[in-house]
Amino acid sequence: MTQMNADTKATEPATYMIVRGVSGSAGLGVRKYLETAQVSMSTVNFCDVAGKLSASGVDCGEVQSALHGMGILLHAFDEAAAVETAALRPLTDQYGLSLGDRACLSLAKRLHAPAVTADKQWSFLQTPEIKVTQIRV
DSSP: OBOOOTTTTTHHHHHHHHTTTOOTTHHHHHHHHHHHSOOEEEHHHHHHHHHHHHHTTBOHHHHHHHHHHTTOEEEOOOHHHHHHHHHTHHHHGGGTOOHHHHHHHHHHHHHTOOEEESOGGGGGOOOTTOOEEESOO
16 A cells, blocks of 8 residues: 655645646646635546556545545535536537546536636537636646
8 A cells, every 4th residue: 555645645636636637747737726725526536536546556545535634625426416417428529528527527517616627628618607727728
């Protein structure tokens, strides 16, 4: 089992989960949000990242503890979230967005908050109900 500490590994899972697949310099943009805003995440995204980290030897409970320690709120992916996420599929299929991407976008819509990402494909989404904020220009 790999240990996570507050200075290194604890920030990387959050970076990845909030901004799907981001690493390196883009992580600096995420830190701004972690320090200045309430950050939320779908349990679908938590599952995706915790699973990937688990394959690398990180305990999923440690990932969960690190997120809670940073004040990140996890939102259950319930039936209403599933319906909202499914409704985004026709708008996002042409851009290759995954279920996890759509779960993140539907949570942003539900919370009336921006979806923060480094994935340029999200910027093509044309809907007034979801604001996409790029951290990598």
